[in-house]
Amino acid sequence: MESFVGFIHIRYANLKRYFDTECSVKKLLFIFVASCVIWYYIGARGRKDLREPCQFQKVPFSSSVMETLKLEKEVKCNVWNSFVYFDNTGYLSLNHSAIYAAGFNQSQLTCEYAIVIMDGFHGSKLVDKTILIKPTYVPNDFVYVVCKTLNRKTVYANFHYNVNTEINKRVLLPDTQDQLNIVILGIDSTSRFLAEKQLPKTLDFFENTLKAYPLKGYTRIGDNTLPNIVAALTGKTLVESVLSTSGYPSLYKEILKRKYIDCYSEDWAPFLPPHLVKYPNYTHYLRSIVVASKQSEFKMFQQTFNNNNTFETQDEKLCFGNDFKHNIVLDYGKQCIEKYRNKRKYVFMWVTELAHHHPEYLSLGDNDAHSLLKWMHETGKLTNTAFVLFSDHGSRYGTLTEHEIGRMTKNLPLLSLYLPPHLKSRYPHIHRNLKYNAAQLTTPFDLHETLLDIFTQNFKEKIDFTDNCILPRGISLFRRIPNRRSCYDASIVENYCPCYSYQPTNADDKVVQQSAMFVVSKINEMISKSPFSCKTLGLIEVVSAKIQRIPQNSNTNQRSSVRYVVVFKTFPGYGIFEASVEYSHTNEAKLIGNIDRINSYGNQSRCVSEQDFTYTSLRQYCFCA
Structure with a gap:
């Protein structure tokens, strides 16, 4: 999943310490900087088009996209039956038919369950291990079940769940036509x-x-x-x-x-x-x-x-x-x-x-x-x-x-x-x-x-x-x-406003090619500052490009500018990326928003640890040496 989820997750304790009462100056500074960033992106530049009433773009449909959405192979999960099950009253029981179908009888197996509870926020642990012989009431939502043969070989292991209303200790009220x-x-x-x-x-x-x-x-x-x-x-x-x-x-x-x-x-x-x-x-x-x-x-x-x-x-x-x-x-x-x-x-x-x-x-x-x-x-x-x-x-x-x-x-x-x-x-x-x-x-x-x-x-x-x-x-x-x-x-x-109107433009156009090279240089700048051995990327080709002309804003006297959205392919690794580059009236290039990788990178970024959430965002860019 997305790197920022993990980053916030891992760094929250540090953030909390950072923003405690002893760090009020840092807190004010952070608020000021964050406000400046938000203000910059949301309107300080007085962008006329961002303030205009929304006119959604028409989405061009292509039948070829339906081929993309076809499943290449059948996916199955239920290829084996559960040896135990919960009934509606919260009792956990042995599933004799599944046990027999697997070639066992009850005398050949010992099944044991344990209640699963959280161990902090990042882990779980087992408590109250119990041998399951007859239907047994479980005062919890989750159990882990292990079944072993007489020689102690494990032949079944799985999680099972059941919503147990006794967990709730609060008074609840009935729903009504107004309290939905x-x-x-x-x-x-x-x-x-x-x-x-x-x-x-x-x-x-x-x-x-x-x-x-x-x-x-x-x-x-x-x-x-x-x-x-x-x-x-x-x-x-x-x-x-x-x-x-x-x-x-x-x-x-x-x-x-x-x-x-x-x-x-x-x-x-x-x-x-x-x-x-x-x-x-x-x-x-x-x-x-x-x-x-x-x-x-x-x-x-x-x-x-x-x-x-x-x-x-x-x-x-x-x-x-x-x-x-x-x-x-x-x-x-x-x-x-x-x-x-x-x-x-x-x-x-x-x-x-x-x-x-x-x-x-x-x-x-x-x-x-x-x-x-x-x-x-x-x-x-x-x-x-x-x-x-x-x-x-x-x-x-x-x-x-x-x-x-x-x-x-x-x-x-x-x-x-x-x-x-x-x-x-x-x-x-x-x-x-x-x-x-x-x-x-x-x-x-x-x-x-x-x-x-x-x-x-x-x-x-x-x-x-x-x-x-x-x-x-x-x-x-x-x-x-x-x-x-x-x-x-x-x-x-x-970056996310769906109201802009773009027109297709020639992928071989000089400015389009220049825009793609500009974005590739930004990627290389990012990975060169990382502690990982990432290869320098080069441009193979521009796959497609769109252009948007942004009129002059009469309120701020800001001159007209032009924005290109480029999709391009790089080597090594054949990564496909999309990014927006804006040119001011002085032809100064500026990257707008993120550079998105839009094809899979597999294990190309294996040198960037998935566990180090600080650098996870680099995985889409790094081709490990």
Whole structure:
């Protein structure tokens, strides 16, 4: 996953010490510098186009991109059966049919389970080991099971889970027509475009059958997962969240104040450090076994009698033992919804691995996401529930980004919102505004304001924004978002603003070639300052280029400039990169934003340790000598 997630995760303790009361001067200096950087990118330069009302680019569709999204091979996870299982009442039992199918009988095996708990934030440990003979009640959500033969050879090892409501010690209140449940399903690296192609059953059922509202102008505000999710959950930028001294963020205060149960389900351990967004540990938190699965002492496999077959995890990116990771995330969330029926619920599910590296794998989750929604609909679980289906950003690298449509849509992640019919009928302005906002420029800050409105029952109609008022950074989607809203108003930096209009230009143009060479020199400058042995990169060719002419800003007398977006290939390693270069009226070149690697680099950067989060961002650039 993204380097900055890990960097913030690892460095948080240092940041906290850095910003304590004894370092007030440093704190003020940091705030000043951070403010200058933000101001510089968001508007100090008076960029006319950034302040203009948004006009979304038309996305050119190419049939060739569909070939990119086809699965090259069948992916399976459930190639072996579990020797134990949880029933709905929390009892753990032996699965005799699976044991017999593997060639064993019960007298040949001893199965032992242990409860899995967190050991700090980065590890898990086992407690209360118990031999499993008959159905046994487990007062916890997670266990690790090992089955051995009479000669002590391990033939089965796996994690098992069950949402146990006895873990919760807080008083909970029932959901009502005004105090809605909130269920959120997030899928990493999924643009609206990609979701429409790879999740057709899910989107058709959600938006056409259930009448959920698609927000097609939803735009990322940061490069990777963390800034976009932090904005949605806290209403703050990363810098604001790190510096915040206000305790729990507003959403979590409402969860506690209004007596909701809280469930959090994820498939990638470093994703969202609770300490960054000032959350305590969630009541039901899948992280325990996700972290444990990465520890070498915990294996997941099954052997058959006489070692005829050994079944192991088929694909560590997609599978967790004998099931898909996304299925475990969805099922854990589903259990929370079922076990706490009629109680107020906040359920957050986040699927990282499915589409993060391979957008073509997203289709593997279509039937499962559709099944969850259909189950909630048919069992009445949506009666008093707001359901958010969303993402953080589109594909940032991989085969899809090698196509123009993939690069254009990575700034437009998926967002679709379901509200129960009774709410829309009692507050018709919400229906009108959400229909209108479908084509407006929206952000994670807006999603945060919307979630707050749901928690606080803030459904009454509000007056529209006047033409001359300053628009707030975050606007609830229940309000009508003005046409005049710009990327500047919404705090979307230039790199991610989807409102710019570009024209294709000749890749052989002298300035285009010069721009690509300029970016390559910037990459070499970065890697030359690192402690790793990275080879100097050279330019092979410019793959494609676009141009945007930026008119003079009459308010600042800033002269017109021109920007090139270049996609180019380098050697050694055949890396493909995308970057933006702007030329002022004096022809001075300036790099705008990040240099993105848009194809896989495999083990080319093996000399850059994945464990050293400070340098992880260099992995996309470094070809190790």
